[in-house]
Every structure is written in C-alpha cells, then in structure tokens.
Amino acid sequence: MATFVVLMNFTEQGIKSVKQSPDRAEAFTAVATKMGVTIKSILWTVGHYDLVTTVEGSDEAVTTLLLTLGMAGNVRTETLRAYTAGEMKAIIGKLG
Known part of the structure; x- marks a missing residue:
C-alpha cells in the first residue's frame, strides 16, 4: 500500500458549511473504506492548509x-506521495 499526505483547503462552499466538516470527515472515511483506502489521520489545521490527511491505498483507489x-x-x-524509512532505504539501495 502506498502512503499519501493530502493537504486540503476549504472552498467557499466548504467554509460556509464548516460546522458540518466533522460529519463530512466521517462520510469521507466510510467512502474510503469501501474503496479499499485506509484513512490514517484527519487533522484540522491553522495556517496555509485547513486540513491534513494521511491515507494508504493503491494509486488508483486513492486517486x-x-x-x-x-x-x-x-x-x-494537494497530494504528496510519502515513503516510510524502509521504503526509502529500498529506493536508495537501488542507486548506482
């Protein structure tokens, strides 16, 4: 399973209904589970991004x-592919 860090910002629609954000996160987790994606964390943040989520799944399922x-x-x-230390060691091991 691949790991992805997903950085999120509310749209105008999303911020207008921000009070429903925790409920939407629960619905998102349920949909993810049905698609074979594991939600590792959902965090509401203050700063450049409004939420940061970590997910695991195949490229196709996460997309x-x-x-x-x-x-x-x-x-x-905005989505970032992330690697564990073990995965990074395997990648570095393939360098010439």
Whole structure:
C-alpha cells in the first residue's frame, strides 16, 4: 500500500458549511473504506492548509477517492506521495 499526505483547503462552499466538516470527515472515511483506502489521520489545521490527511491505498483507489471528494465541492486538495524509512532505504539501495 502506498502512503499519501493530502493537504486540503476549504472552498467557499466548504467554509460556509464548516460546522458540518466533522460529519463530512466521517462520510469521507466510510467512502474510503469501501474503496479499499485506509484513512490514517484527519487533522484540522491553522495556517496555509485547513486540513491534513494521511491515507494508504493503491494509486488508483486513492486517486478515485480524491476525485470523488473533489466532486463534492467542499475542499481542494494537494497530494504528496510519502515513503516510510524502509521504503526509502529500498529506493536508495537501488542507486548506482
């Protein structure tokens, strides 16, 4: 399973209904589970991003999940592929 860090910002629609944000996070987690994606964390943040989420799943499943999330119109996402220390050691081990 690949790990992704998802940085999110509320859209105008999302901030207008910010009180429902925790409920939307629960719904997002339920949809993710059905798609075979594990939500490791959802954090509301103060600063450049409004939420930071860590997810695990296949590239295809995570992409489908995030497109589904985007279609709801409450957040915009920026996604980073993340690697554990073990994964990074394996990558570095392949360097010439």
